[in-house]
Amino acid sequence: MRDYVVFSDVSKYYQMGQMVIKAIDHINFSIAKGEFCIIVGPSGAGKTTVLNMLGGMDTCTEGTISVDGTVISGFSSKELTTYRRYDVVFQFYNLVQNLTALENVELASQICRDPLDAATAVREVGLEDRMDNFPSQLSGGEQQRISIARALAKNPKLLLCDEPTGALDYVTGKSILKLLQDTCRQKGVTVVVITHNSALTPMADHVIHIKNGTVAHEEYNNNPTPVESIEW
Numbered sequence: 001m002r003d004y005v006v007f008s009d010v011s012k013y014y015q016m017g018q019m020v021i022k023a024i025d026h027i028n029f030s031i032a033k034g035e036f037c038i039i040v041g042p043s044g045a046g047k048t049t050v051l052n053m054l055g056g057m058d059t060c061t062e063g064t065i066s067v068d069g070t071v072i073s074g075f076s077s078k079e080l081t082t083y084r085r086y087d088v089v090f091q092f093y094n095l096v097q098n099l100t101a102l103e104n105v106e107l108a109s110q111i112c113r114d115p116l117d118a119a120t121a122v123r124e125v126g127l128e129d130r131m132d133n134f135p136s137q138l139s140g141g142e143q144q145r146i147s148i149a150r151a152l153a154k155n156p157k158l159l160l161c162d163e164p165t166g167a168l169d170y171v172t173g174k175s176i177l178k179l180l181q182d183t184c185r186q187k188g189v190t191v192v193v194i195t196h197n198s199a200l201t202p203m204a205d206h207v208i209h210i211k212n213g214t215v216a217h218e219e220y221n222n223n224p225t226p227v228e229s230i231e232w
Contacts, residue, residue, distance in 0.1 A: 004033035004190050005054060005158070010063035010073075012049050012213075023049045025213040026063070031192065031206060033068075036184040036224065038201050039194045041210035047194040048162060050210065054192065055088050055160050056080040068157065086113055089156040091148055091164060091180075095135040101146045102131040109153040121153040122146070125179060141172030148179055152187075159183065161193045165200075170232075177203065178227040199232035 012024040024046045031037045041047050052058035053065060056072060059080075065073040072083055095104045105122055109115035122131050125145040135143055144164070151159055161180060165173030181203060184191040193204075201207045202225035209216040 002033055003030040004035070004068055005031040005192075006064075006066045007050075007054075008064045008066075010053070010060045010065060012046075012053065012058070013061045022213050024053075024060070027210075027213070027215050029208050029215055029218065031190060033190055034184065034188045035190055035205045036181060036203070037190075037192045037206045037208065038204040039192065039208045039210055040196065040198050040201055041216075042196055045210045046213040047196075047210055049213075051160050051162055051192065051194050054158075055090055056084045057090075085111055087156065088158045088160065089151045089154045091151045091159060091161040095143055095146060095150075097135050100132050100134055101127060101138065101142075101149075104135070104146055105150045105153045108150040112154045114155050116153050116155050118149075118153050121149040124152060125149045139172075141168055141175065144168060144172070144176050145179065148176070148183075152183065156189060159189050159191045161191070163195055164193060165195075165197075174227055174230075177230075181224075181227055197232055200230065203227050203230055 007027055007029050010024060010027050014021040014023060039047050039050060049058065053060050060073050064071050075083060096107065099107065102118055102122055105118040109118050122128060125148055127142060127145055130138060130142060164176055164180065168176060180191055180193065183189055202221060205221055205224055207219045
């Protein structure tokens with residue numbers, strides 16, 4: 001598999017008065033196309049900063065970030081907007097409360113080049129009987145599934161997930177992770193999940209351990225564990 005995401009000597013510094021905070025300090029890693037990658041580390045390690053820079057929500061101070069052979073770290077704000085709209089999607093939990101589940105998914109499909117059918121995306125996450133329900137009528141897990149359907153409807157090349165099981169119970173969390181793993185395997189989408197829960201790492205093809213803004217170590221699983229077999 002070829003490299004799809006490449007971070008080369010990337011740093012992110014914040015100026016706080018006289019102090020310089022190093023959120024990310026000269027990190028290097030690559031993620032292959034179609035890979036299920038987990039970035040794991042304790043709270044404050046820099047995981048979300050990495051995800052935000054990869055998703056075009058933040059910029060790096062030094063170094064280069066490339067996605068699919070294009071250096072995105074030098075993009076203008078307009079170019080970043082285009083990148084976020086067409087190439088990458090964050091699996092955000094927040095749904096529009098006065099739209100039905102189906103309408104929430106349709107909203108995403110209206111702003112991309114080659115969308116999937118919204119109803120098909122809802123069916124793929126197993127909620128075809130909840131299409132006409134509003135978010136307030138859905139459980140937390142169902143809302144999370146709709147947010148993933150919304151992401152899938154954009155037909156993204158890159159799917160970014162920040163603690164996707166954080167607000168969910170164990171059984172629902174497992175079903176969401178299985179959905180993400182299946183999406184990666186069946187659709188060839190490159191999926192990047194950040195988590196503090198190291199028990200999830202056996203399900204990934206590639207695990208990047210981040211500590212104090214640096215890559216502590218990486219590991220590869222030639223035979224990733226099915227989500228159903230993981231306990232935490």
